[in-house]
Amino acid sequence: MNTIDLRSDTVTKPTPAMLHAMFNAPVGDDVYSEDPTVNELQEYCASLFGMEAGLFCPSGTMTNQIAIKMHTQPLSEVICEKTSHIYVYEVGGIAFNSSASVHLVDGYRGKITPQQVEAGINPDNVHFPVTSLVSLENTCNKGGGSFYTLAEISAISEVCKKHGIPLHLDGARVFNALTASGDNALDYGTYFDSISVCLSKGLGAPVGSVLLGKKNFIEKAKRVRKVLGGGWRQAGYMAAAGLYALQNNVERLQVDHDRAKQIGQTLALADYVAEVVPVETNIIIFRLEDHVNTEQYLNYLKDKSILASSFGPQMIRLVTHLDLTEEMMLHLLEALDTYQA
Numbered sequence: 001m002n003t004i005d006l007r008s009d010t011v012t013k014p015t016p017a018m019l020h021a022m023f024n025a026p027v028g029d030d031v032y033s034e035d036p037t038v039n040e041l042q043e044y045c046a047s048l049f050g051m052e053a054g055l056f057c058p059s060g061t062m063t064n065q066i067a068i069k070m071h072t073q074p075l076s077e078v079i080c081e082k083t084s085h086i087y088v089y090e091v092g093g094i095a096f097n098s099s100a101s102v103h104l105v106d107g108y109r110g111k112i113t114p115q116q117v118e119a120g121i122n123p124d125n126v127h128f129p130v131t132s133l134v135s136l137e138n139t140c141n142k143g144g145g146s147f148y149t150l151a152e153i154s155a156i157s158e159v160c161k162k163h164g165i166p167l168h169l170d171g172a173r174v175f176n177a178l179t180a181s182g183d184n185a186l187d188y189g190t191y192f193d194s195i196s197v198c199l200s201k202g203l204g205a206p207v208g209s210v211l212l213g214k215k216n217f218i219e220k221a222k223r224v225r226k227v228l229g230g231g232w233r234q235a236g237y238m239a240a241a242g243l244y245a246l247q248n249n250v251e252r253l254q255v256d257h258d259r260a261k262q263i264g265q266t267l268a269l270a271d272y273v274a275e276v277v278p279v280e281t282n283i284i285i286f287r288l289e290d291h292v293n294t295e296q297y298l299n300y301l302k303d304k305s306i307l308a309s310s311f312g313p314q315m316i317r318l319v320t321h322l323d324l325t326e327e328m329m330l331h332l333l334e335a336l337d338t339y340q341a
C-alpha cells in the first residue's frame with residue numbers, strides 16, 4: 001500500500017494530465033508581464049470571482065501578506081479571528097512586513113460575526129491604531145474546515161462598508177467553502193476588496209496562489225510581490241498546473257467532503273475518541289480520550305502507512321484530498337476502527 005498521507009491537502013502530486021498541461025504551456029517572462037499562461041490564469045481566476053484582475057504568486061502566505069501590506073499602514077490594525085492563518089501561521093508577517101497591529105476576535109470555529117467586527121473597530125482617538133482591514137478565512141483551517149455562507153459574508157461586508165474598511169478573504173480553501181455552501185463564486189467580488197486563492201491545496205496544483213482585486217490594486221501589488229522576492233520569470237509552467245486545477249479539480253471536491261464525513265462517522269463510533277469536531281468540508285479534527293497516548297496513536301497509524309497531523313494536546317487532524325483512492329479509504333477506515341488504546 002502506498003503511503004496514505006492525510007497530514008494536509010498540500011501533499012498532492014501532479015497527475016500525468018496536469019504534467020502534460022505544464023509541459024505544453026506557452027511561457028514568457030512574467031516580470032515583464034509577458035507570460036501568456038500566467039496572464040490567462042490571472043484573468044480566468046479573476047473572472048470566476050467577479051474581480052477585475054489577478055496576481056499569480058508562489059504561496060498563499062505571499063498573497064495574504066501582499067494584501068495586508070496593500071491595505072494597511074504602520075500604526076494601523078487588522079481585525080481577524082484568533083486562530084487565523086494570517087496570525088498563527090505566517091510567522092508574525094503582519095508585524096514584520098506591514099508594521100501593523102492585530103485585533104484578535106474570539107470567534108467560534110474560526111468564524112467571526114458582524115457584531116464582533118463592529119465592536120473591534122477602534123474609535124478615532126490618538127491612543128488607538130487605525131482599524132484598516134478586516135480579514136476572513138473561508139474555509140477556516142483551525143475551525144476544522146467550517147465555512148461562511150454568502151449571507152454571513154454579506155452582513156460582515158455591510159459593517160466594513162459602513163466604516164470604510166476594506167475586507168480581505170484568505171480563501172486558501174475557498175472552493176471547498178463554495179462546494180459546501182452552494183454559493184456562487186461570482187458573488188464574492190461584490191463583498192471582498194481582495195481574495196487569496198490557493199491552487200496547491202485541494203485543487204492539486206504543485207505550487208501557487210492567486211491574489212485578486214481591482215486593476216489598480218493588482219498593479220501596485222506587483223511591486224510588493226517584487227520586493228518580497230516573488231517576481232518570477234517563466235512561471236507559466238506553474239500557472240498551467242493552476243489553470244488545469246481550476247478547470248478540472250473543483251467539481252470533485254464533493255468527493256473529498258463525502259469521504260471526510262465518512263471518516264468522521266467512523267471516528268465518532270470509536271471508543272478511543274472523545275470528540276469529533278463536526279465535519280463540514282475536507283478537514284477532520286478529533287480529540288483522543290485522555291488515556292490515549294497521542295504519539296503512540298500516530299505511530300500505530302504510521303505502521304499502517306497512514307500519516308496524520310498532531311493538532312494540539314490530544315488533538316489530531318486529517319485532511320482528505322484528490323490523491324486518496326477508494327482502496328486507501330477502505331484501509332484507513334479499517335485502521336481507525338480497529339485501534340485498541
Ligand SMILES: *Cc1c(COP(=O)(O)O)cnc(C)c1O
Nearest residue numbers: 059060061062085137141170172
Ligand atoms: C495553506 C494556507 C495558506 C497559505 O499557505 P502557503 O503554504 O503559504 O501556500 C493560507 N491560509 C490558509 C487558511 C491555509 O490553510
